[in-house]
Amino acid sequence: MNITVDNIKQTMKRYFGYEDFRKGQKEIILELMKGNDVLGILPTGTGKSLCYQLPAFLLEGVTVVVSPLISLMIDQVKQLKMKGIKKVTYINSLMNPEERKRVIRHLSHYKMIYCSPEMLQNRYFIERLRELNVSLFVVDEAHCISQWGYEFRTDYLRLKHVLAWLEHPVVLALSATATPEVQKDIMEQLNRPQMLKKIYPMDRENIVLTVEHYRKQNDKLNRIAELLRRFPVPAMIYFSSKKWCEHAAARLQEELSDLSIVYYHGGMDKEDRLYIQQQFMNDQVDVVCCTSAFGMGIDKDNIRLVIHFHIPANVESYIQEAGRAGRDGEASVSLIQYTPSDEDIPLHLISDELPDEKQIESAAMMLSENYGKPIEESFELHMMETLQLNDIQWGFIKYQFECYGLISENRITLKKSDWKAVCPDIWDFMSTRMKQKQRKLNELLSYLEVEECRRKRLYKSFQNDFKEPLYHCCDRCGFTFDQWNPPVRTKVIKKYTWEQKLKEIFHQGE
Amino acid sequence: MLKTVILDGVARLEGERSPSAIYHILTGKRSAQTIQDSKLFHLHQYFGVLPKLRQYSFKNQLSDLIKGNDVVVEGDDMFLTDVGRKKLADQLNRHTYLSALNGFLYHESGREFWLRLILFIQAASNILKDEHHFFPVVEDPKIIRWVKRFYADHRSELSAMFNEIYDEMKVFLQELDEYQADIIVSRFSGYHHYGKSKEQIANNKNMNTEDVELYTQSAVHFILREIDKTPSAYPWLKQFVPERRAEGLLTHSARETWKLLSQEKKSIEEIIRVRRLKKGTIQDHIVEIAFADSEFDISPFMGKDDEKQILHLLQTVPTRRLKYIKNQLPEHLSYFQIRLVMARYHHLVSRKEEMASP
Numbered sequence: 001m002n003i004t005v006d007n008i009k010q011t012m013k014r015y016f017g018y019e020d021f022r023k024g025q026k027e028i029i030l031e032l033m034k035g036n037d038v039l040g041i042l043p044t045g046t047g048k049s050l051c052y053q054l055p056a057f058l059l060e061g062v063t064v065v066v067s068p069l070i071s072l073m074i075d076q077v078k079q080l081k082m083k084g085i086k087k088v089t090y091i092n093s094l095m096n097p098e099e100r101k102r103v104i105r106h107l108s109h110y111k112m113i114y115c116s117p118e119m120l121q122n123r124y125f126i127e128r129l130r131e132l133n134v135s136l137f138v139v140d141e142a143h144c145i146s147q148w149g150y151e152f153r154t155d156y157l158r159l160k161h162v163l164a165w166l167e168h169p170v171v172l173a174l175s176a177t178a179t180p181e182v183q184k185d186i187m188e189q190l191n192r193p194q195m196l197k198k199i200y201p202m203d204r205e206n207i208v209l210t211v212e213h214y215r216k217q218n219d220k221l222n223r224i225a226e227l228l229r230r231f232p233v234p235a236m237i238y239f240s241s242k243k244w245c246e247h248a249a250a251r252l253q254e255e256l257s258d259l260s261i262v263y264y265h266g267g268m269d270k271e272d273r274l275y276i277q278q279q280f281m282n283d284q285v286d287v288v289c290c291t292s293a294f295g296m297g298i299d300k301d302n303i304r305l306v307i308h309f310h311i312p313a314n315v316e317s318y319i320q321e322a323g324r325a326g327r328d329g330e331a332s333v334s335l336i337q338y339t340p341s342d343e344d345i346p347l348h349l350i351s352d353e354l355p356d357e358k359q360i361e362s363a364a365m366m367l368s369e370n371y372g373k374p375i376e377e378s379f380e381l382h383m384m385e386t387l388q389l390n391d392i393q394w395g396f397i398k399y400q401f402e403c404y405g406l407i408s409e410n411r412i413t414l415k416k417s418d419w420k421a422v423c424p425d426i427w428d429f430m431s432t433r434m435k436q437k438q439r440k441l442n443e444l445l446s447y448l449e450v451e452e453c454r455r456k457r458l459y460k461s462f463q464n465d466f467k468e469p470l471y472h473c474c475d476r477c478g479f480t481f482d483q484w485n486p487p488v489r490t491k492v493i494k495k496y497t498w499e500q501k502l503k504e505i506f507h508q509g510e
Numbered sequence: 511m512l513k514t515v516i517l518d519g520v521a522r523l524e525g526e527r528s529p530s531a532i533y534h535i536l537t538g539k540r541s542a543q544t545i546q547d548s549k550l551f552h553l554h555q556y557f558g559v560l561p562k563l564r565q566y567s568f569k570n571q572l573s574d575l576i577k578g579n580d581v582v583v584e585g586d587d588m589f590l591t592d593v594g595r596k597k598l599a600d601q602l603n604r605h606t607y608l609s610a611l612n613g614f615l616y617h618e619s620g621r622e623f624w625l626r627l628i629l630f631i632q633a634a635s636n637i638l639k640d641e642h643h644f645f646p647v648v649e650d651p652k653i654i655r656w657v658k659r660f661y662a663d664h665r666s667e668l669s670a671m672f673n674e675i676y677d678e679m680k681v682f683l684q685e686l687d688e689y690q691a692d693i694i695v696s697r698f699s700g701y702h703h704y705g706k707s708k709e710q711i712a713n714n715k716n717m718n719t720e721d722v723e724l725y726t727q728s729a730v731h732f733i734l735r736e737i738d739k740t741p742s743a744y745p746w747l748k749q750f751v752p753e754r755r756a757e758g759l760l761t762h763s764a765r766e767t768w769k770l771l772s773q774e775k776k777s778i779e780e781i782i783r784v785r786r787l788k789k790g791t792i793q794d795h796i797v798e799i800a801f802a803d804s805e806f807d808i809s810p811f812m813g814k815d816d817e818k819q820i821l822h823l824l825q826t827v828p829t830r831r832l833k834y835i836k837n838q839l840p841e842h843l844s845y846f847q848i849r850l851v852m853a854r855y856h857h858l859v860s861r862k863e864e865m866a867s868p
């Protein structure tokens with residue numbers, strides 16, 4: 001195909017309204033257009049999605065995007081539709097079965113199809129994909145394929161087979177954080193050893209890195225209140241539990257009546273989450289107390305301060321979350337708050353991600369009682385409920401059983417006697433995963449304790465050097481909040497009557 | 511408030527049903543039993559007003575009421591205490607907005623009306639300021655399609671129409687009390703402005719999200735009733751009201767039975783054969799239909815005298831317990847027949863009440 005950089009630029013301008021490429025975009029898109037597989041590592045917020053959205057419209061055939069972040073996929077489809085690009089859709093396990101069927105039935109109407117990894121198990125879906133001409137296959141958050149990564153998803157291991165089944169379309173694997181070890185694993189697991197690597201450094205020269213130690217949890221909140229009083233800037237505060245999010249938001253709001261402070265977590269209504277997200281983007285809200293459920297798809301460029309009230313579970317998550325600060329290039333700060341034994345929380349969360357031995361054993365028993373039957377959605381839901389498994393845990397069990405042939409073609413082929421033979425292997429695998437996660441946590445803990453420059457340590461396992469910081473470097477290099485002068489927006493909180501609010505919305509009396 | 515609604519439910523169902531009957535009515539469960547309960551016990555105003563109510567929130571509220579000694583639950587029975595009765599009267603007086611609820615009639619159309627309205631207001635407010643990129647606050651594709659078409663049909667007169675909708679809205683809002691009007695308007699989004707989420711309002715006003723929903727629903731039902739009364743007064747807003755169909759409240763399966771019964775004039779025995787269902791199930795459907803359709807003719811199922819006899823008993827006994835009623839009647843009258851007459855009786859009473867009220 002004969003497409004020039006100019007052609008690509010024109011299409012970009014027409015559909016997306018951007019004048020120029022950002023770093024990495026042109027290089028990746030050109031390779032894809034030439035038919036080469038690409039592994040792209042670009043820091044969050046640099047515009048990874050354009051790297052496939054644009055080729056999707058230039059290439060003949062269909063582009064499939066696999067992404068584990070369902071809310072992000074919904075947002076992206078909405079945004080594309082807002083831009084007038086209509087032939088896009090998404091399909092995931094949260095949709096009701098009828099909706100899902102409707103989309104699958106009309107699959108050939110679309111240029112671009114987003115799907116979540118569980119859909120790769122759905123044979124009907126994959127067979128329909130095969131009938132289409134899939135020209136580009138995108139693996140978003142590609143680090144999920146690696147057991148060495150910080151976020152492993154068993155469904156990603158199916159990708160290799162799906163690619164073969166689709167007769168080897170061009171592949172683009174994307175991630176914001178992948179160590180060289182993980183990069184190698186991605187290429188091996190996808191069975192694409194010839195992939196071109198396009199790796200861009202992830203250090204952010206306008207973000208200052210700081211860590212503070214306290215004695216009690218309450219000291220942390222007092223410190224946050226003090227900082228926000230001094231610097232009333234757009235801020236995100238990360239917590240590891242919903243309870244803390246709500247509690248902190250209420251307390252901070254009480255103390256700081258001039259700011260609008262809200263909370264956001266995965267336990268909220270979809271509708272409520274959407275409103276909070278949009279209010280924050282729209283500067284109606286100043287501070288969001290959130291869990292890691294927030295932030296995906298948050299595309300706000302003036303966040304000045306990201307605080308981790310609870311420590312993240314690994315360096316990769318930390319880099320991603322802190323990286324939401326200062327997209328506009330202005331001086332921004334990332335602060336991690338630590339009190340002794342804070343690591344207990346992520347340790348606990350880690351053990352939550354995997355099923356325990358008893359759950360696996362009970363699952364095996366339940367399955368063997370239904371020997372020969374197909375696994376239907378209602379049966380899966382029933383299993384998850386009786387054994388108290390979340391979907392990640394059940395996904396893990398199912399995949400393990402498939403690997404050992406205890407489930408095949410979505411039918412139960414497990415007999416009690418088989419189980420005895422494979423269970424030691426599964427235990428082994430689990431304990432390896434646990435150790436891996438703990439190693440990742442230790443990496444972060446040791447980052448908190450470093451005596452030398454934090455920048456040097458943080459990016460060490462990802463890249464060889466880093467850019468000169470634009471403003472300040474880190475607390476170890478002498479930064480204190482006294483040196484920070486972020487632009488502060490003085491906002492008058494208006495107390496409107498409903499009549500005034502209504503007038504404003506309806507543009508009356510202007 | 512949800513607690514008031516639950517108290518009211520207990521008051522009307524006491525001694526007759528268990529607490530879960532209230533839950534099913536609030537969530538608008540499509541079962542013959544629930545549809546009948548809501549009519550028989552005059553709880554239809556609450557039918558389906560909180561479709562997303564979680565079982566545990568309901569249980570929490572109920573157990574608060576039990577702890578506060580307002581309600582007593584023993585096994586499958588529940589009663590209101592004197593304290594509870596006083597509280598209920600007092601709260602119904604204070605929360606007059608609850609009386610505007612009419613779930614049976616509006617729970618579905620109301621929700622659709624509301625979503626169309628808030629999405630349209632957001633869209634028009636943005637577009638009139640030349641902002642075409644905004645994040646729609648409603649995700650339901652059906653609603654989005656409707657708003658798009660409505661917009662396309664009136665694109666040329668958008669500005670004038672928006673002003674007139676403002677006037678129509680304002681009339682309604684002024685009829686509400688300040689507190690409720692404020693809740694409704696806080697939920698609207700517009701140009702560079704996103705409304706408050708239910709949870710935010712609940713936190714600000716120190717109530718539950720269910721209460722916010724009740725305030726919203728009651729305002730919407732109020733608007734719908736006014737539009738029904740004088741549609742010509744609301745030339746724009748009336749167009750947001752979705753069409754209602756009489757069979758709307760029937761379970762899907764009952765609707766099938768209805769078709770066979772009324773359109774194809776089949777007998778019960780024939781329907782049993784065609785649909786391969788049990789006799790009891792088909793009878794359930796017919797009772798359901800009798801409750802939904804006030805014109806439904808029950809004479810094919812019993813003689814005039816039998817009907818009169820049952821009707822007479824219903825007018826004299828205070829309870830709606832089937833077993834009790836059956837025991838008072840001659841052996842040959844079946845549960846099925848009794849339930850059919852209950853449906854007739856229900857329609858008779860409602861018609862009388864309607865004529866009595868201004």
Ligand SMILES: Nc1ncnc2c1ncn2[C@@H]1O[C@H](COP(=O)(O)OP(=O)(O)O)[C@@H](O)[C@H]1O
Nearest residue numbers: 018020021022043044045046047048049050299
């Ligand atoms: N070439 C470009 N010029 C200007 N803005 C861009 C460009 N490419 C992407 N963006 C914007 O950058 C933001 C981040 O893009 P996104 O793809 O979500 O990032 P990532 O997936 O890398 O985190 C989006 O708001 C997008 O519109």
Ligand SMILES: [Zn+2]
Nearest residue numbers: 453473474477
């Ligand atoms: Zn430094």
